[in-house]
Amino acid sequence: MSKDIRIKRGLSLKLEGEAEKELVKAPRSKTYAIKPPDFHALVPKMVLKEGAKVLAGDELFFSKYTDELRFTSPVSGVLKQIKRGEKRKIMEVIIEADPEDTYRDFGKMNASSSDAEAVKQRILESGCGAFINQRPYDIVADPKDTPKAIFISAVSTAPLAPDWGFVLKEKLAAFQEGINALKKLTPGKVHLGVDASSAQYLKNIEGVELHTVKGPHPAGNVGVQIHKIDPINQGDRVWTVNPEDVTIIGNLFLTGNYIADKTIAVTGSEATNRKYFSTKIGAEVSDVIQKVDEDVRIISGNVLTGLKLAYDQHVSFFSNEVTLIPEGNNYRAFGWLPFTYNNIHSNSRTSLSWLFPNRKFKPTTNLNGEERALVVTGEMEEVLPMDVYPMQLIKACMAGDIEKMENLGIYEVAPEDFALVEYVNTSKIEIQDVIRLGLDLMITEVG
């Protein structure tokens, strides 16, 4: 049964540097890294010491407060280094890879005909629990919860986002098995959002409630789809999984191995080899992009929500995309004059960029202004297609007013839903960070 979701408010940024639809096998990286900070609010506890030999699927660390939640190695090799940051916080767990992977055997299993508890245990022991995120709070799901429903969004509306139809088209069997497994985890439904491209391949997937999603970004955000399909109430738990990670879960049941395959789209105006690369989770970013200098920013993810990377670092756990854009650390004379510098996109009309709706822009990382107090009203609502008052919620988060945050719908939002709000904001406030801190406060105070 297909239900349509139509989003009106939002903004699809058209940027230079889309990836060509050609799948290339990336060279095998020397090292792979799992970065605990990719899992927000996780406190990792190491199981292995440096120098230990690991198989693909062997446990590296687990969550200190939820010890069923395990994090496993994407490749086989030797645990080379545990990189620590301030206060000995574990930043990266680096594995030196063997030339060929040897997998730990979890045993094949038919997800549909198995017991729900067995399916859950299999997902957890293989480390696939890390793929399952929880709303509210946008953190790794607690296996002890029973989610109201599970949501998967195979809709690409984010700027330069990978085309999910292209990524998944060769992996449909694994995707179906992944859905079968996820279905066991919830008494509710598994909702799958598709766009025109991914619908071609995913329309025959069984056991899901299919939703055709149309409209500008952030229509592709799973949070927006949840809001339209079955909004989160206080006390609810819903889980979300990225589409390609569903295939990893599926492969676990089909083959008995934890095959951490990841497709990474290399995009952005500064990337020279803009293609889809087939690689493993935590690969070195230098294996898929050309050598770049300081004047190019490497982003693991998209330009709105991604994480800044250095050339010698590894791609983030959840990223299906690496974006290269020019750094914007240059001055612009009289940049405040309206109707000048029209090559920079603006959702307001103080730049004439809106006269060229089909033009592809080449944005830099310049802030295009300075931080100020919130003054302009109405601009945020234009890009947030939710029944939520964004400015009031942001102010409640800044003030740390828990009751107000709750009333205004903090449970329904994640930082990524506010990425466009942050983009269009005249006062250049770090809104995703404000929302994140608000959510963190809710985790500690309400849980």
Add this chain to the structure above:
Amino acid sequence: MEWIRQRLDKIKEPFAPGKKYEKYAPAVNAIDTFLFTPNHTTQKGAHIRDAVDLKRTMITVVLALIPALIFGMWNAGYQHFTQLGGDFTFWDAFGHGALKIVPMIVVSYAVGLGIEFAFAIFRGHEVNEGYLVTGLLIPMIMPIDFPLWMLALSVVFAVLVGKEAFGGTGMNILNPALTARAFAFFAYPTYMSGNQVWVSEASSVDAISGETILGSLAAGENASYSMMDMFYGFIPGSVAETSTLFILLGALLLILTKVGSWRIILSAFIGAAVMGLIFNALPSMGVTGNELTNFPWYGHLIIGGLAFGIVFMATDPVSAAQTMKGKWIYGFLIGFLSVMIRVFNPAYPEGVMLGILLMNVFAPTIDHYVIQSNIKRRKKRIESATAQVKTAV
């Protein structure tokens, strides 16, 4: 440009963090960022950002004010020369007005920006752009012969009490420019009302008909100007509020650039028209009105400061309602109350100022109820969800 950039970097050296004049950095930064959009890059969150910033937004409002300001300069001279008699050219009129108005603008900016800079240094934040608009608005809504020292005092009051006392730009409750006018209006009533102050140097001549239309209507006389004159603005009044035509030009720019809320502008004009129509309908209900109630409703839209107030003051995003629905209500009530105050209280012929200030105070209340309905909707959803669970069990 490159040379200026290098000079600036040199000048800024002693103001860098940890250096001798670190405290005064906001003042230097304000000048620097006026010349150059800084090279700051995104550090957290979204890696790319919209081209708009507060400077752009504020300058757009200043641009929107320019047509009305230029007309105001010419009209000041035009009123002066026509009332006092004699031949004059376009440039005579414009020059006369400019000589009066430019000093007012200079005083307003000098005093206001001085306070803003001082507060920025004192509080250690960057100088906010809000005053660029306020500083131009204040002279534009004062009578032409308003003494400069009174203007300066009004600016001080508006910036200190109207804005900084609440925490600066973005935190104020009342529109600062209107706060300045209200201060002047109540502190120096003889300079702000009557029939002598609206025409340049009128007090030096006896027997002048320099009354504003609202003034003469309140006195029970017919307005001596045609509707077209009122629309184009060939009438006495505060410096730049007379020409509805040029104000609407500015409104067009504000609406096209999405800087001003078309919702507030439209609903305020509707509100004023509705109130006007109600008063016009009084005779048919058996109530005899007076000159003001019988004044045609469309006339109310084009005389006095109504258009100027609605387009440039009611749309101030900080003091206006912030929610979409709230903006409709807020705008409507401004128009409605402005005409009501005009008619019911002839001692304050300019009801727009009071109408907007009153609604500024009530804007948070309007927003509160709009948001409350959103909160109620959410709570209802939770209730129905729990009810479903209960019946399912």
